Amino acid sequence: MRDTADHILDAAQDLIQTRGFSAMSFQDVADRVGIKKPSIVHHFPSKNALGEAVVRRYRERFAAALAAVRDDPEQDAWATLEFYFTPYLEFAHSAEKVCLCGALAGEILALPAGMRGEVRRFFENHQRWLEEILETGQGEGVFALFDAPRPVARLFVAALQGALLVKRTTGDIGQLLEVVETIRSCVRAGAKVDR
Amino acid sequence: MRDTADHILDAAQDLIQTRGFSAMSFQDVADRVGIKKPSIVHHFPSKNALGEAVVRRYRERFAAALAAVRDDPEQDAWATLEFYFTPYLEFAHSAEKVCLCGALAGEILALPAGMRGEVRRFFENHQRWLEEILETGQGEGVFALFDAPRPVARLFVAALQGALLVKRTTGDIGQLLEVVETIRSCVRAGAKVDR
DNA sequence: GTCTATACAAAGATAGAC
């Protein structure tokens, strides 16, 4: 049986991912978990603390998964890049889902300092990780980039996050698949840049 | 002297762009304009109506500017693309500014239906417009795209919106400039794709 | 660990004077 604290975190994360942190209330979380409002306070002393715990867990899980794939000698650069697409493609199955940190970026100035820091670390980590993967793949001749690994990594992270948000707004799930496919064709070694 | 309704719209837009719609209140708007809460209601009967008016004005202004440049025979494809970067680069001057619709995309499911429709139309219009520009430029041999105009246009819009949000989160203004520069090098005719 | 009850502030909105 699942721990109540975990259950609360799951409910809060889903609410933030869909409605945003400002629009989420203890009442919403309590209703989903099937408890009363004060029971949440027993596990998380304030709404800010709950929000920070949600983002920290999300960021740490993501970071651990990315580090594991990067350090797995079985995975080549292409497989590693494809692994990075996986969560985005899972978000694409539903019209409503976006990345937790992408959703929070829209209201970042209204968030408590602890949450802002977690979201910032999330993006910095993703950009550094992808830059490293692109550089490795480029060195091995697997990727052909039209610019340096750093700006290209930033372009890709921004495009994937932006595509999730636009997808949910327009309701066009194909949006995300198109962007992922375009990124693939963008780094494909067969598409050598000549200049 | 500026009309009060316009003043209210300006204040509300700035508040939504920074904190988000859910976190914005009549009190915040009233304080900025220098009036009391009920005076706002006289101009906009509800918070939802005010929010919808803000997004509609923003979308219509943007659409008019884009259409004007597209239909100006003086502007070639490159100048038109550069024109599209202008507002994004202006957002880049401040660490806090993002596109109104990019900010709203994060909390889209918490918005009233009228606002959701406006944000959707904003993105659909931008994607169609940019697709058309890319196609024209490609036909004239000015742009060299690594994929069809439609997916490339979607990638660019998503990347620009995502870059604004990431920029504000990390506080790194260079983020946006890098992405714009990467997009430029990405369509440059000198960088012909060979496959 | 969960509950009832409650405190306190802030929200959106309305009525009616000026």
Added chain:
DNA sequence: GTCTATCTTTGTATAGAC
């Protein structure tokens, strides 16, 4: 067109029983 005053709901958070 703007104000004061007020209504009603909802928010976060606390106190204390079980």
